Structures are given as structure tokens and as C-alpha cells.
Amino acid sequence: QVKSTAFMKENLAAFNAKGITVPVILGGAALTPKFVYGDCQDTYQGQVIYGKDAFADLTFMDRLMPAKEQQCWVDTEGFTGEFAQFNQKGRKAIEDSDREVNGDGPKSDEPTVIDTERSTAVEIDIERPTPPFWGTKILQSGDLELEELFWYMDLQALFAGQWQFRKPKGQSREEYDWFLASKVHPILEEWKEKIRTEKWLEPTLVYGYFPCAAIGNSVHVYEPSVIEQGLTPTTATPFVTWTFPRQKSMRRLCIADFIRPVEHNQFDVLPMQAVTMGEIATEKAQELYKDNKYTDYLYFHGMAVQLAEALAEWSHARIRRELGYGDLEPDNIRDVLAQRYQGSRYSFGYPACPTVMDQVPQLQLLGCDRIGLSIDESEQLYPEQSTTAFVVYHPVARYFSA
Template sequence: MKASVASLYQAVELHQEIPPLLLGERCNPNGSKAFREALLAEDWDACLKLALDQEARGAQVLDLCVAYAGRDEVADMVQLTTLFAGSCKAPLMFDSTSPDTLEQVLPLYPGRAIINSINLEDGGANLDRICRLAKKYGAAVVALTINLEGMALTCEKKVAVAKQIYDLAVNKHGLRPQDLLFDLLTFTVGSGDESMRSAAIETLAAIRRVKEELPGVGFTLGVSNISFGLRPAARKVLNSVFLHEAVEAGLNTAIVDAAKVLPYAAISEEDRKICLDLLYNRDPEALMIFIDHFEQAVDNDDADDSDSLRMEELLHQKLLKGDKDGLEDLLSGLRGRWQPLDIINNLLVPAMREVGDLFGRGELLLPFVLQSAEVMKQSVALLEPYMEKLADEGRTSILLATVAGDVHDIGKNLVDIILTNNGYKVHNIGIKVPAEEIIAKARELQVDVIGLSGLLVKSALLMKENLAQFQGVALQQPILLGGAALTRKFVAQDCVPNYQQPVVYCADAFAGLKAMRDFEAGKLVATDWSDNAVVSNRPGPPTDVLDRSFIPPAVPFTGRRTVTDVDPEILFKYLNEAALFRGRWGYRRGKMAKEEYEKLNEQTVLPLFHRLKEQALNEGWLQPKVAYGYFDCSSAGNDLLIHSGEGDKLFSFPRQEHAPGLCIADYFRTREEGGDVAGFFVVTIGAALAEKTRELYETDSYHDYLMLHGLGVELTDALAEYWHEQMRVEMGIQQGASDMAAYVAQGYQGSRFGFGYPSCPDLGAHLPLFELLRPEEIGVSLTESFEMVPEMTTSAIVAHHPQAKYFAV
């Protein structure tokens, strides 16, 4: 059984798949001035805020210590345990060596806590009492390698004390090895004390030894101890490098301020080398080299150094890093020097534009751009109360809309986020917006530019029609067009001629930002197409390419069925993680070194994925359901006639105008050839996850909005992949697979073609599909333009033909 700790709201495994588990250290009066002041003032709400802030910054367990001279430790611990238990999702670690205190708080805590700590300083008397309490209340225990002789300094002594504690805790008191977290202690390498030069080496060696000799136990460290005495900015780098080395050695939890740990990939090779030389005592001058190297380093979180860096530059750096911590205090200080509107126009907007430039050069990934946008948004919100009005005069404005019949808004909303936080006035008027409303709003709001978005092929065609309507009423605004189905060629050849003002193709949100800047500079021009390549056409069905001798498979039934008990967890086995991480989330390698990209995945992407997966499963965001069926059919040219008990249904499919002239109907036999069988499905993950993404967007949580929306879209496709496999298994043309890797490895016969996508772009096909499958029974409906609701729903026709493959018309 895996060792876990738990709060009232969630369980957390001590031995994380991707270590370390981060134990927040700031709720301690001996290490945090803010917590000490709140505790002494008995400002319990301020104490709670510090705990919640740590959660928000990545702490997975909260270390709670209230022992301070002149205070009643029992009363304070009881007070804060009760408060934290009801408000904090992260489990608690009770940082007390007092059995009396622990005896009072453990029964109050509605979860499974960690006790910090036990040792042999008194020969074991306290250890015995605390281990009995841990056994009674099911707590995990931190064990420090301290005995009657004091703190163990060498690897040999650390290992010897660990074995003594293990014998008492496990063999005498019955604790499980996996519930023991050994703190093998580390001491500063920054003091200049010759006896401490090898402190890091001894600790890392001890972790490896204890891990080998006491299987199953865990480890923790007060990581920041390694750097006591050094400058704060330098400490952050050294702590982060030491943490990386400790995890490599076997450390699985760490007592840290999560906000003050740098991703290893973000530390330069030079900084790493200088830190490693000091940690491993590779040079007699390593400490002086380290101090000289970091002499000018400045940490935004360091109050001692902040005066040496102008507040303007601090704000600039916070925005570039997506760091909201301390933002209110910083802006308060800046208001003493600048008018609020000048802070926005002269400090925030230029910084946000730099973010866009970094993204354009491939030096910043989209998730980090959104974190910067959150800082921008929060800054403006904090400044607004001090302005009579956030002046719109002089700000370039744009109207954004998803075209009629299209319910997809992720692309449009990303454009909104990027443009708003680059200082533009954005009027986002929503989804499914008809041309008449766009015209009326553009005139009412007197916008400078109009931006149209749409995901599907039909949306692209509708944009072309909209432009003709705009021309007919003599609109004068340039038009920016974006969406997955658009191409530069389509915009240039089919859209630009329909409108007298510039029509510009925008491949992504940052292309939209560039277009807005070009507009302001008077350089915006219509998209053109200079590729004059000739495409050879080959009309008619490719009868010479497709095998017509195939035999239709036996199907388990004809007609329709619904499935409402799909296990949500199975979707993750069919999830295309590469498409999610690189495509939907934007964590692409770009200009990163391979090692840096691997670290990004290990330290940022995978933990984020596992967090969202856990939330989606635990909080009921996924309700996968399926409506599907098999029907006798026959093809005739571009048409497929479906024979059902409720009357025949006709599906007409487009044919490629170029070679090889494919059409979906070609994959099915004609009536003369004996007829065939076709499968159809509609799958949905429900509305709950989409509702959660809407909440995130409306609360300006841009990063999590993009991440969760992307996950939902890919899980919808995973459900489609899973159900496509189930149908192939039922037809006897596919063996079942245990996961995505096995599924891909064996390959499969046939293909699925989604309605509204390039092989069959006409969403009107949803009308006969709904008549066949009746997906209303699983909560799916159609809009007036034949799009399915909830958004995270997809449909397909399943072809079993051995040569069936995905293609575009």
C-alpha cells in the first residue's frame, strides 16, 4: 500500500512519481517574519493567508510550527489546526517535538498528518511517546539524525543514527518503513567553516546509503540550510541546484518555499557549474568564486536587495516571469512615483510587448505568456480604483467574435487575452454571432478593427460570406481572420476579393498582435498568395486505387445503443500526450537544448498534467457517454444510403478535386456489390469540464484556462479513439489494447471521419446522424447551425475498409 497523507479534501502520496513532494515552510515563526508577526498579533486570518499563498505557489503539504518564546504552543497549534483543516486542501505537517502538543492536535485533524519530528537527542523518551501517537492516529513521521552526541555530521554517523531510529520506530512501535521520512540533516557550505566544506557531500552520500540499507523509507531535507549566510539571490540558485542533486540521490520530499525554487532548466550552465563546484568541494576557492559570481545577482523576492533595483525594473521582471507575489505592495510604491495610467502605458504595456516578442522568437512558451498576462490583468485591476476611469481614448480597439453557428471560443479568447494585455481595447461579443450583429456592434462601438474566429470548415466559408455582407453595407474596418480551418491561400484567394479594406490571415494570437501593431503603424495590408503551383486534377472515383473485393465484417447488432458507464480514467490511456503537451498546451522544444526541454517536462509539464488529471477524476469534471450503432448501407457515387428501421438516411460526401480524388463513400460497397455496413458514433465528456474552463477564463486564470481546455479537447478525442477501437473489436477487425502504446503499436484497419472536419466538412450531416443515433439521450443537442453541444463532443462515421484513411477534400 502506498504511503499517503491527507487533508479533509485530498490525499497526497509521499513518494511522488516525479519527486520531490514540496513541504511549505513559511508557516513557522522562526523562519518567516510575516508569520511571526501574524502569530504574535493573533491575526489568524493572516496566518491562514500565508498557508493558502503557499498552496497557490505549489506547496503540496504545509509545515505548521507555532513554537515561539512567550507563546502557548498547545493553544496556538489547536487554534491554527482547526482553522487550517477547514480551509487548506494541502495536508498538514505538525512541526513540534512536544508530545503534549501533538496529543492535543492529532485527534482534531480530519486527515492523515505528518509529525515533524522525532530524534534520539534525549535517548529516545520523546521518540517513544510520539511514535505511539503516530501509530494511534496513523501519522507519518519525520526522523532527524540526532542522538545524545548531537547532530550527525558525517555520512557514517547519519546512517548509524538512522538505523537506530528505524529499529525503534518500525520494529518496536510498528510504524511502516514507508511512513518514515529521514531528515539526514545538511549544513551550510557558505560559512567558510573548513569543517563544513563537505556538508553537502556527506548528506547526499547518506541519502544513497540509507536508501540502500533501509528499503522503503523516505527522505526530506530543510533544503535552504545548505546556503545559510549567503546573499538571498545567490541562495535561491544554490538551493535549487542542491535540491536537484538531492532528488537525484533519492530525496522524495523537501521543506522549501515553493516560490523560491528555480526550475533546474532555468539555471544557466555557468551558474550550475559554480554551484556544483561549491557543493562538491571541487576547488579550494569554490566559496569565494561563488560569492564573486553572484555578488551582483538580485532576487525580486529578496526584501534586502529590492532597494538596489528600481521598482520599475522589478515590475518589468515580475511581468516577464509571470510572478504575482508581492504585486500589490510594488504597485502601491510605484503609485508614489507615477500616475496609475502611466504605470499601465509606460511600464506594463512595454513589458507585455516584450513578452510577445520573446514568444515570437521562440524564447518563451505560450503557458508562460499566459502567466504574464495574468500579472498584467491583476496589475490593471489593482490600479483601476485609483483612476477616475481607465481611459479608452487613444486606445486602438477591436471587436472579436466567433462566427454564426460556431460554439468554439478558445482561439478567440486567447486573442482577447493577448490583445487586452498589450493595451488594446477588446470588445469580445461571444460565439455564434451572425453577420448582422457584427455589423451593428462594429458601428455602435466604433471599433478600429474586426476580428473573426472559427474552428470548422463551415466557419471558414461563412467568413467569406460575411465579408460580402460587410462590403454591401460599406463597413470600413480592416478584418482579421483566424481559425483552424483557414489557410493563407483561402483567405487571399477567396476572402480578400470580397472586401475593399485589408483582410488579413492570422495563424495565431500573436499574428493578431502583429496585425494590430501594423494597423497602428499604417502598414496593415491584405494577405496575398504568391504560390502559383499547378495542381493536377483527377475527377471521378478512384476505382483503380481502392480494392473492391473486401467483405463487410459481421456486426454484433444493427441499430443504435447508448453507453453511459464509461470509466473516465480509461480516457487517459488513449490520450495523445504529445498532442496535448506540444500542441494544445504549447510546451514545444523550440530553441531549448534537449536536456533543458526534458527538465521542463519533468518539473513543469508532467506535474501539471498529473494535477489536472487528479482534479478531473476526483472532482467529477468528466462524464463520458456514447451513442453509437451499426447500419446496413450502400454507396452510389458520392452518396451513402443508410438503411434503418425508421427509414433510409442519405449522407452525401464531397470528393477531392485533385488526385487521387477520394470520397468517403468510396470506402463502402454499392448495392450491386452486395451492400455494406457502416458504423456511427457520437461521444461526449459532458459539460462540467467546459463549465470549469469558463469559470477560469472569467476569473482571469488564463494559464489554467488554456491548460484545462486543451486537456478537455484531447480527452474528447481520446474517448473517440477508445470507442473507435471498441467498435473495431466488436466488428472483429481489431484486437483490444491495454493502453495507447499497445493500441498504436498493433496498427488498425479502417478509419473514422469526423463530421465538420476536412473529409466531410458539412455539419448538415448531423441531422440524419441524430435521427439514427438520438444522442439527445446522452445529453447532446444540436444548434441551429448543426454544431453539437456540449462543446467537448465529437462524432464520426466509421469505415472498415482496409484502405480507409484520413484525407482532406
């Protein structure tokens, strides 16, 4: 199993060198159709398939097996004969992705009616906080305490997800907990010490507060200078406008509902953040992998990924405190991970804000070039162990799918 997008194309090239042409399914939260069907397919002489989820994987396999039985599959070409209709999905995914980025929807003779009515489940007239500053701040490794980041780590995600120490079927919870305590936690402590002493990570973040206002399903985000200029949402020009999907049923939520509307003619505040473990983390992971130290690679890569997430949690908690919600802060990591705090944190690419390339203006507003963080044409962040997010403080804001 490939643990890093950085190695996917390398592994596909290695398959080419060995004459391997079997179909390869690629998926995961970090991947996009454009990366899979563009970069990866261009690298591989066989076929790559974007596995959006387990159901997509099963659908492909349900088509592949009968196609092979009827000799309607060629590794280098894909489906043939009566199964040929299942090809070209990759190119369509890239075109759909490009249309989404460019703001062009699918062509249709019927006009599309978009529901932009604010959800009645979200109160408008709430107390709005004043940020401690407008603009951004950078915090580097010297400003951060590793022990605090360790506290924010999601150990369940690390142990069962990244490190693959899952509870076997039939094993009792007591036996599994004993295994974690006696075998896995010592590994964790060993890698904590390595990270402390070897300086293999350079945790860095930029965060800040930006004026914003909502209209329909969209959120206007402005440069901080509009505050100094004495402008308002009706007189200022947005730096970027993000449009978000709305739930078609249930509470009909849309992220824009949580933001003060333009017609109030007062700016709301949109905190944003970007965190990274630095280029050194990617380089060290690649070094371990190339030296065939696969176990060390697994442990280190998992730690780097989860510490990036921990830094995102740490930064989000700092933002909540700076906005005046410190008295609502959980005192244990379980409640933090369960979102038992004020508001929510959203990252582009997830259901409530699905357009990954909306990160481009976000990175520009945050000035992420100052911390060496960028996004490439394949919609991948670099360095790899990095995340971006924006924060909504509204008490109703939680994760949801739209």
C-alpha cells in the same frame, strides 16, 4: 488568443464596449465561414475575417496594409475605393455554405462533369464484417473508466497545442523532454486528480451500427429497422444519402469506394459515434474564465478537449474489436495516433467529407438528443467538448484530402 468558440462573441462584444474596431481574424478547425461571417460579424462593430488557413490570413494582411496606407480601409466598413472588390467575401461564404447544405451547386452555363468511377486502388471483394447489433448503444460516465481515457490522450497535442508548451528554437530535445517531465507532467497529474475527484466532466457516448450501401460517390445510410423487415439496398429507402468528393488525381479516392456497392444488393455496415464531455465541462470552463482564472481555464479546457478526442479514440477501438479486428489493435498510444489499425474514422468538416451540416442526420440516426448533444445553425456542436464521426473498416481507408 480565444480558446473556445463559446467566448468568441463575448470577446467581440467586449471589444465593442471598449470602442475597439480593429479587424479580427478568426480561424481553426472548429470554425465555419457561416459562424464567423454570420454570428461573429453580427456581434462585432468592426470587421471579422474567416481565416481558413495561414495563407488566407496572409492574403488578407497583404491587402490590408497597402489599403490602410492609401486610406482605403475603414474599420467599420472594410475595404473602400480601389480595394472595395475584396469586400463581400463573408456574405458569399455564407451563401456558398447554404448552397452546399441545400445541395445546390454554383450556377454555370457549362455542365459539370463529376467523376464517379470507383478507384481501382480499393478492392471491392473483401470480407465484410457482421456487426454485434444494429442500432445504437449509450455509454455514460459510470460505464467508462477515466484511466482508460487518460491512456488514449494525445499528450503532444495537449502539451504543445492546448497548453502551448512548445519546444523553443535552439533548445535540445533532451532539454525539452526534461522540461516536460519535471514541469508539465506534474501539472497533468494534478489535473487528472482534479477531474477524478471534482467530477468536472461527464464523459458520455452513443455509438452504433447502421446498414449502408454505396452508389458512385454517394453512400446511402438506412435505419436499422430495414434489417428486421428483410429489405435490401434496392428495396429499402435510405434515411440519408451523403455525397463525398473524389480525388482528382493520385489514387482518386472517395469515401464511397470503401463501402459495398448497391448493385451487390447486400447491406454493408457503417459504424457511427458521438462523444461528449457533457454540459458541465462547458459550464466549468466558462466559470473559470469569468473568474479570471485564466491559467486554470487553459489547463482545464485543454484537458476537456483532449479527453473528448480520447473518448473518440476509445470508442473507435471498441468498434474495431466488436467488428473482429481486435487482433490488429496497437498496444501503445503512438501507434493508435498513427492509425496503425484496421480502417479509419472520419468526421464531417474535414477534406474527405467537408459538409459540416451532414452531421444533422447523423445526430438524428444516433439519437444524440438522448445525451444532450446538438448542432446549432452556426454549425457548432453543443456541448463544445464533443465530436462525431463515422467509421470505415476497409483496410485501404486512411485520412486523405479530396
